[in-house]
Every structure is written in C-alpha cells, then in structure tokens.
Amino acid sequence: MKYAFAKRVRHLQSSAVREILKVVSEGNVISFAGGLPDEDLFPMEGIKEAFEKVFSSGKKSLQYIETEGYRPLREILIERMKKKGISGYSADEVLLTTGSQQAIDLFSKVFFNPGDIVLTENPTYLAALQVFESYEAHVIGVESDEYGMLPDDLEAKIKRYRPKCIYVVPTFSNPAGKVWSLERRRLLLKLAQKYHVVIFEDDPYGDIHFHKDEQYWPIAALDEGTHVLYTSTFSKTAVPALRTGWIVGPHQIIRIMSQAKQANDLHSNSLAQQALYYLCRDFDLDGHIDKLIDVYYARMTMMLNELEKANLPGLSYVVPKGGMFFWIELEEGMNTTEMLPKAVKKGVAYVPGAPFYVGRGKENALRLNFTHSTPEKIQKGMALLTAVVKEESRDCKLLE
Amino acid sequence: MKYAFAKRVRHLQSSAVREILKVVSEGNVISFAGGLPDEDLFPMEGIKEAFEKVFSSGKKSLQYIETEGYRPLREILIERMKKKGISGYSADEVLLTTGSQQAIDLFSKVFFNPGDIVLTENPTYLAALQVFESYEAHVIGVESDEYGMLPDDLEAKIKRYRPKCIYVVPTFSNPAGKVWSLERRRLLLKLAQKYHVVIFEDDPYGDIHFHKDEQYWPIAALDEGTHVLYTSTFSKTAVPALRTGWIVGPHQIIRIMSQAKQANDLHSNSLAQQALYYLCRDFDLDGHIDKLIDVYYARMTMMLNELEKANLPGLSYVVPKGGMFFWIELEEGMNTTEMLPKAVKKGVAYVPGAPFYVGRGKENALRLNFTHSTPEKIQKGMALLTAVVKEESRDCKLLE
Structure with missing residues (x-):
C-alpha cells in the first residue's frame, strides 16, 4: 500500500548527526561527533538516592500527574532561575518537558502556520531547524560575528520578513560555541520589543561555564516577562536519560503550550521529575556542575593545544568559553562533508559544518x-x- | 504584547475531564471521573527492583539512546504482542513513545494535512479527537451498535469522505466500554484494504480483560502488516508515571514517525524503558495483571449491582467486559453536563458524555x-x- 503522508513530512529526514552517531557507535572510532556528556561523570549515587526517595514517598508517586509537571520541581526551578536573573515568574509559568527539544516543538506547534518566518543565527542548532521545518515555518539566517547577530542585518531582516520569532542560543551556542555580548543581547530584545517579535532563547549549555568571573545574563533576565521564552534542560548537568527540560515565559504562551502538551503526551515522565526534585533539594548539583566544568575545561584546553600544535593552514576558530563544542573553519576549498568518511576510516569522527546552516x-x-x-x-x-x-x-592543492 | 498563535491553536482547549479532575482532586469528592488505575495496586516492589537493576547495569544506562527507544524492551514487546496474534514485526517496527497518547500525536503529525478526514466511532476517546483537531484534521463519526461500527454507514462514509484514517478503540472502548465482534473487525479491515485507508487501532485497555474464555483478536492480528497501526501502553497494567507506550505497524510509517519523534523530543525517558524491560523479564507482569483483573471485575460488578438496585427510569447500558469504564445513558431529556455541579456538590463526580461525541x-x-x-x-x-x-x-418531569 502507498501511504499518503502529510506535506510536512517532506522536511523530515534523519539528521546527519544521527546517521554518523549510528556508524560511529558500532566501530572503534574516537568520536567528537555527538553532543554527549561524559557518562563517567554522571552522579549515579545522587540519582539512585533520589529515586529511592521517590519510591519511599509512596505509591501516589507512580500515578498520573498534571500536564505542567511535578510542581515542587517547577518551584525549585523558579528559585534556580532567579540566580541567573530570570525573575517575576511563578511555577504556573513553568512547563516541564521531555528535554528542551520538546519545548522547541511545543512552541512551534502553537506559533507557526505554514509559511511563517523564524529568524535564527547561521549556523544554528540543527534539530531546531528540523522542528521549525516540520511545522512548515520558513527559516531565515541572520549574519553574525563572535558577539552575536549583526544589528543592521537583524533589523533589516525583521523589517523585511516580519518574523514571528527569533530563535537564539546566545550562551555557548551550538554549533559555534560562542557567547553573545551583553550589548547584543540588549539590542536583540529592544528590536523584538519594537517590532513585536517573540524571542525563543535556548540555553542548554549555560551552566557549563568556564570563566566564573564573567557573567552572561540570559536575554530572559533582561525582559519584563513579555517577549522571551527561555528553555533549558537537566540533560547536560544531571543526566540525559531523565529527559527533563523546562520552559518559562509569558503566562498566556505557557498556558497554550501546556494545552498542546496535554494532547501530545498528557505529561512527561513524572518519576524523573520527582527524582530531579530530590536531586536539586538534597544533592549538591551546583558542586557537581563545578566538577564537570573543571573536567570539560581541561578537555577543551587539550583540544585547543593539539589544534594549535598541528599548525593547520588557514585555520580559524573562537576558543569556547563554555558548553560542549569547538567550531573550527579550515582553509577555503576544504570540504568537511567529503572528508568525513576518510576521517572515520582513520578512526576519528566529527560533524561537518554544512548541515547547521x-x-x-x-x-x-x-x-x-x-x-x-x-x-x-x-x-x-x-x-x-x-x-x-x-x-x-x-590533495586539494594538487588538484588545483 | 499580543501573541500571534498558529491557527491550529483554535482547537486547543483544556478538556472537560481535566477541569473536573482539577476541581475534584481538591475536595472530598468520590470521583468516577478520571481514567486512573488504582495506585494501591501498583507493583511498587517490582518497579523498585527494576530500577535497581537499571542503576546496577552501569552509568551508560543514564546516557542518551536512539529515538526508537531501548531495543531490548522493543524485543520483549514483539514477543508479548505475538501472544495476541500480532506477528510478522521486528523491533525495527516498534517505536517507544511517551504514553500511547504520543503515538496518536506522532501518527497525526506525519499523516494529516489541514482538512484531511479521519473517521472515528462516536462517541470516542476525547483526547484523540483533540490531537486530530490540533493538526486541523476533520473528524467524522461513524454510527455503531454494541458490536462495532455499522458496516453500511462505515462504507458509505469511506466512499463519501475518502478518509486518510479510521481511528478505533475496538476492545473495551473509551468511553463506551464495549468490545467489537470479530466479524466487524474483519469487515473494517476489508473495507480499509478495499479503499486504501489506514486503521489506527488504539488498545490501552486490552489486557484488562474480564472473561478469559473469550478471545478478542486485535485488528492488527488480522492484518498482513500493511493497513493497521497498533498502539498500547504500560500505563494501565504497570504504572502511569513511567509514561511508556508503544506503536507497531508498517515499516515505512514507523520510520517516518520515528523521524518526527526525533524532532519532537529526541527520545522518551529511557530509564523508564529500561526499568520496564527488567519488569517484563523478571517480574510476573501477567500474574500482576490477573490480580488487577480480579479486583477491577469485582468493582465493576459492584457498580453494576448498585446501578440495578437503584432502578433508574429509562436507564440503558452495556455491561463492560473489561477496561476501566462504565458508560450509561439516562432517560431522554436528562442533561448530565448540567447535572455535574449538583453531583459534585453532593460528593460524587463523573464525566458527562457529550464531549466524547x-x-x-x-x-x-x-x-x-x-x-x-x-x-x-x-x-x-x-x-x-x-x-x-x-x-x-x-425536576425534569416537573418542568414538562
């Protein structure tokens, strides 16, 4: 039988990242490809104890809960976000999701009609592009430098395309690993206010922060609770398997997203939400994150040193100030997509840059x-x- | 700021069930409203042990997994489904979801363009209607009696509306609690084959089966792997908080749903999936379900007895052969939506029938x-x- 799929299916495809991960996970390849935290650093004891507390709390812990998610965890998140300057919200304006990926999906579901425009950095998070396209939104890339989107190009594109949303990963972006300046964050917000556009601030990596003397305010911390949706996750700081993220923002939007979520899946896994509540309450999660930062910083530094030692021609990069990724550009004329199979054959994997654009x-x-x-x-x-x-x-040069 | 939501948002609304649950959960009301299993019967020890095994298996258990879900659980599900006559599938044709609700959502996302038609029983599962409408599909109800959809009306509506899908809950349906006859199941499949329509078979309750001497074959068991998607869940037999359901069906459809799921949430909670694997492997889940059946059958019988004792005028109902719901029709002229606040005031809650239509x-x-x-x-x-x-x-009569 031939199946008549929806039009939006045209935009669905298995991501490059995913296909590579599949190949790599089978072999003996050193992989710099995925976006995985190191499992050796997972706080297994803390997680185990947290689950024991959930089970000790009684059988009610295994029942259905409300769509918005386990309220005590939402309340703890409100307190944690206050430390980042995001204030003025109550637990009613927090929705717990299956990873922050689901927050991007639910937002898209309630915002985008086919043909609606969303502006993004370029390159940007691949799987966000896939979500926008799955709702037939049209994505326009804004030019940027190492401090964030370029103001002139941003305003010109807002005026020209009248976007519904501007999607940004301003702190340790994926894939480029950079940090927006405060000035550019303020400017983005000002333009969003001027032209009535919603900003979707995706912040999965903000806690993996190498230079504690520098403070990077989320754009949501600069907003008056009207123009910014802010999403983050426990996947990078606690563990991915719990699949717990959250989104905070204007009451009306969170209400409607929660109604959409009710139809999507009733609610996300509530055992994980309860366990995370106990983990945040009783385990030193911030101390744990500090340890992660030390280890990841040392690894990033080692990668940087090896890169500098190699003295590659025409290489350019920005040293990451946090997050999980190092973005590098090789000399003009190189093609990293074509190079990938050769690299994998030699025993090393990465993600080519092109799909992020x-x-x-x-x-x-x-x-x-x-x-x-x-x-x-x-x-x-x-x-x-x-x-x-x-x-x-x-080889490139020999061909010239 | 005024937000410009997507058109599909028009169809989103907090469900009647949900609002009632909210009110009822606050007070001292006896609730027959929700669709909750009894938490006193939850296999807490089995679940705890299963999680201990997950944690003992090592830190890798806390890492990201593939979108399709934890493979050993999919393999166990293949074996469990074979016992129901659903065969010919491999683990590659099973997708693990956040409850079977998400299976309905993902199916709808990859199948429905705005204006596409889906046929359903009438009344049918409220939250499925909400999903279809959230993708702007148009739902047409098919007439039915206690054995299933009426063949003539079904064929006439297939010919007239050319639906993309027929959504059914043929075994202990929600809300009507009835069981389709084998003949009607076969006929539905035959018509689906004749007119190239996909059947979406939702079977959350099939295991809560009161009369073991009667066998109700899933429609998927009659299919050749081409026309039926079958979804079920652990929420009613194990526990809801794990939020784990699954869907099995034609390879091509499951592939595309899994790509859609990758954009939606990467994957569902994998700790729950691993725990369910150990639960299915080491815990006597079928023995546990037998205990549930005994308890629920006694409760259904008690409800039936109380109902018969009351001798209500004009009452009609079909005695449930399984599942979780008793559907009753009062005498003509009664309005159960208007009666609800009075009932709640007296200390008892139910769900009015109208929203299921x-x-x-x-x-x-x-x-x-x-x-x-x-x-x-x-x-x-x-x-x-x-x-x-x-x-x-x-009061009704006095008004006449």
Missing part, C-alpha cells in the same frame, strides 16, 4: 565535541584528525 | 470509572449519584 553553508567548517572523550582520546583523536586534514589539504 | 452528542450519557475507587467508595458514590439522578429526573 540555513541555506548553503560553509563547506570547510566542522564541529568537535570535547566533553565525551577522555584526555587520552582527545590527544589521539586530534592527532588522527589533523593528519587527515593535512593530507586532504595537500 | 463528534458533533452534537447525547446529553443524557455519562462515563463512570470503576478502577480507581474502593468497593466502599463505589457503594457510597453510586448511592449519591443515583440519588442525584432521581432528583434531577423528578
């Missing part, structure tokens, strides 16, 4: 994850990778 | 849940309810 992207860029590999593997993997790059670069 | 529904119907209340509460609650009905019926 709206429209035609830079063929010579690639994304490296520095959180999931041990220092030994980073050293070995970077030696393999830089050798492949040099070989490819030589 | 496509279009204008029977005002005199109501749905009673018999799984969540103790026998004492059923006795007391039914006394309160039948007294309210009698009073209302008298």
Whole structure:
C-alpha cells in the first residue's frame, strides 16, 4: 500500500548527526561527533538516592500527574532561575518537558502556520531547524560575528520578513560555541520589543561555564516577562536519560503550550521529575556542575593545544568559553562533508559544518565535541584528525 | 504584547475531564471521573527492583539512546504482542513513545494535512479527537451498535469522505466500554484494504480483560502488516508515571514517525524503558495483571449491582467486559453536563458524555470509572449519584 503522508513530512529526514552517531557507535572510532556528556561523570549515587526517595514517598508517586509537571520541581526551578536573573515568574509559568527539544516543538506547534518566518543565527542548532521545518515555518539566517547577530542585518531582516520569532542560543551556542555580548543581547530584545517579535532563547549549555568571573545574563533576565521564552534542560548537568527540560515565559504562551502538551503526551515522565526534585533539594548539583566544568575545561584546553600544535593552514576558530563544542573553519576549498568518511576510516569522527546552516553553508567548517572523550582520546583523536586534514589539504592543492 | 498563535491553536482547549479532575482532586469528592488505575495496586516492589537493576547495569544506562527507544524492551514487546496474534514485526517496527497518547500525536503529525478526514466511532476517546483537531484534521463519526461500527454507514462514509484514517478503540472502548465482534473487525479491515485507508487501532485497555474464555483478536492480528497501526501502553497494567507506550505497524510509517519523534523530543525517558524491560523479564507482569483483573471485575460488578438496585427510569447500558469504564445513558431529556455541579456538590463526580461525541452528542450519557475507587467508595458514590439522578429526573418531569 502507498501511504499518503502529510506535506510536512517532506522536511523530515534523519539528521546527519544521527546517521554518523549510528556508524560511529558500532566501530572503534574516537568520536567528537555527538553532543554527549561524559557518562563517567554522571552522579549515579545522587540519582539512585533520589529515586529511592521517590519510591519511599509512596505509591501516589507512580500515578498520573498534571500536564505542567511535578510542581515542587517547577518551584525549585523558579528559585534556580532567579540566580541567573530570570525573575517575576511563578511555577504556573513553568512547563516541564521531555528535554528542551520538546519545548522547541511545543512552541512551534502553537506559533507557526505554514509559511511563517523564524529568524535564527547561521549556523544554528540543527534539530531546531528540523522542528521549525516540520511545522512548515520558513527559516531565515541572520549574519553574525563572535558577539552575536549583526544589528543592521537583524533589523533589516525583521523589517523585511516580519518574523514571528527569533530563535537564539546566545550562551555557548551550538554549533559555534560562542557567547553573545551583553550589548547584543540588549539590542536583540529592544528590536523584538519594537517590532513585536517573540524571542525563543535556548540555553542548554549555560551552566557549563568556564570563566566564573564573567557573567552572561540570559536575554530572559533582561525582559519584563513579555517577549522571551527561555528553555533549558537537566540533560547536560544531571543526566540525559531523565529527559527533563523546562520552559518559562509569558503566562498566556505557557498556558497554550501546556494545552498542546496535554494532547501530545498528557505529561512527561513524572518519576524523573520527582527524582530531579530530590536531586536539586538534597544533592549538591551546583558542586557537581563545578566538577564537570573543571573536567570539560581541561578537555577543551587539550583540544585547543593539539589544534594549535598541528599548525593547520588557514585555520580559524573562537576558543569556547563554555558548553560542549569547538567550531573550527579550515582553509577555503576544504570540504568537511567529503572528508568525513576518510576521517572515520582513520578512526576519528566529527560533524561537518554544512548541515547547521540555513541555506548553503560553509563547506570547510566542522564541529568537535570535547566533553565525551577522555584526555587520552582527545590527544589521539586530534592527532588522527589533523593528519587527515593535512593530507586532504595537500590533495586539494594538487588538484588545483 | 499580543501573541500571534498558529491557527491550529483554535482547537486547543483544556478538556472537560481535566477541569473536573482539577476541581475534584481538591475536595472530598468520590470521583468516577478520571481514567486512573488504582495506585494501591501498583507493583511498587517490582518497579523498585527494576530500577535497581537499571542503576546496577552501569552509568551508560543514564546516557542518551536512539529515538526508537531501548531495543531490548522493543524485543520483549514483539514477543508479548505475538501472544495476541500480532506477528510478522521486528523491533525495527516498534517505536517507544511517551504514553500511547504520543503515538496518536506522532501518527497525526506525519499523516494529516489541514482538512484531511479521519473517521472515528462516536462517541470516542476525547483526547484523540483533540490531537486530530490540533493538526486541523476533520473528524467524522461513524454510527455503531454494541458490536462495532455499522458496516453500511462505515462504507458509505469511506466512499463519501475518502478518509486518510479510521481511528478505533475496538476492545473495551473509551468511553463506551464495549468490545467489537470479530466479524466487524474483519469487515473494517476489508473495507480499509478495499479503499486504501489506514486503521489506527488504539488498545490501552486490552489486557484488562474480564472473561478469559473469550478471545478478542486485535485488528492488527488480522492484518498482513500493511493497513493497521497498533498502539498500547504500560500505563494501565504497570504504572502511569513511567509514561511508556508503544506503536507497531508498517515499516515505512514507523520510520517516518520515528523521524518526527526525533524532532519532537529526541527520545522518551529511557530509564523508564529500561526499568520496564527488567519488569517484563523478571517480574510476573501477567500474574500482576490477573490480580488487577480480579479486583477491577469485582468493582465493576459492584457498580453494576448498585446501578440495578437503584432502578433508574429509562436507564440503558452495556455491561463492560473489561477496561476501566462504565458508560450509561439516562432517560431522554436528562442533561448530565448540567447535572455535574449538583453531583459534585453532593460528593460524587463523573464525566458527562457529550464531549466524547463528534458533533452534537447525547446529553443524557455519562462515563463512570470503576478502577480507581474502593468497593466502599463505589457503594457510597453510586448511592449519591443515583440519588442525584432521581432528583434531577423528578425536576425534569416537573418542568414538562
């Protein structure tokens, strides 16, 4: 039988990241490809104890709960967000989701008609693009430098395209690993206010923050509770398997997203939400995050050193101030998509940069994850990778 | 700021069930309203042990997994479904979801363009209607009797509306609590094949089966793997808080749903999936379900007895052969929506029948849940309810 799928299915495809992860996970390859935290650092004891507390609290803990999610966790999140400057919200303006990915999906479901415009950084988070496209929204990339979107291009595109939403990952962005300046954050908000556009601020990495002397205010902290939706997750700081993220924002939007969620899945896993409540209450999650930061910073530094040592021609990059990714651009003419199979054959994997772009992207860029590999593997993997790059670069020149 | 929501938001609204649950959960009311299993029967020890096994299996258990869900659980489900006659599928044709509700949502996302038609029983599962409408599909109700959809009306509506899908809950339906005959199941499948329509078979209650001497084959068991999607859940047999359901069906459809799910939430809670794997493997889940059946059957019988004792004028019902719901129709002229606040005031709640209908529904119907209340509460609650009905019926007559 031939099935008549919906039009939106045209935009669905297995992501490059996913296909690579599949290949890599089968072999003996050092992978800088995924966006995985290091499982050796997972707070297993804390999680186990948290679940024991859930089960000790009685059988009611196994029953259905309200769509918005376990209220005591939402209340703890309100307090945690206050420390980042996001205030003025109550637990009624927080929706617990299946990872922050679901927050992007629910937002898109209640906002986008086919043909609606969303502005994003370029490159930006691949799986957000997939969500927007799955609701047939049209994505337009805004030009940016290392401090964030370029004001002139941003305002010009707002005026020209009248977007419904501007999607940004301003703190340790995926894939580019950069941090927006406070000035650019303020300016984005000002333009959003001026032209009545909603900002969707995706902040999965904000807590993996290498330079504690520098404070990066979320855009939501600058807002008066009207223009910004802010989403984050426990996947990078606690563990991914709990699949718990959250979104906070204007009451009316959160209400409607929660009605959409009711139809989507009634509610997310509530055992995980209860366990996270006990984890936040009784376990030193911030102390744990500090340990993660130390380890990840050392790994990023090692990756940086190996990269500098290799002395690749035409290389450019911004040193990540946090997060999980190192974004590098090789010399002009290199094609990282074509290079990938060769790298994997040599025993190292990465994500080519092109799929992260709206429209035609830079063929010579690639994304490296520095959180999931041990220092030994980073050293070995970077030696393999830089050798492949040099070989490819030589071949490139011979062809010229 | 005024927010410009998507058109599909028009169809979103907080369900009647949900609002009632909210009111009722605050007070001292005996509730026959929700669709809750009894938490006193939850296999807490089994669940606890299952989670201990997950944690003992190592830190990898806390990492991201593939979108389709934890493979060993999918393999166990393949075996469990074979016992129901659903065969010919591999784990690659099973997608684990956040409850079976998410299976309905993902199916709708990949199938429905605005204006596409879905045929359903009438009345049918309220939250499925909400999903279809959230993708702007148009729902048409098919007439039915106690054996299932009426063949003539079904074929006439297939020919007239050319639906993309026929959504059915053929075994212990929600809300009507009835079981389709084998003949009607076969006929539905034959028509679906003849007119190239997909059947979506929702079977959350099939395991809560009172008469073991009677076998009700899922429609998926009669299919050749081409026309039926079958979804079920652990929410009614194990516990709701795990939020784990699954869907099995034609390879191509499951592939595309899984790509849609990747954009939706990457994957569902994988700790729950792993715990359910150990629960299915090591705990006597079928023995546990047998115990549930005994308890729920006794409660249904008590509800039936109380109902018969009350001798309500013009009452009609079909005695449930399983599931969680008793659907009754009061005498003509009664309005169960208007009666609800009076009933709640007297200390008993139910769900009015009207919202379960496509279009204008029977005002005199109501749905009673018999799984969540103790026998004492059923006795007391039914006394309160039948007294309210009698009073209302008298008032009705006085008005005539």
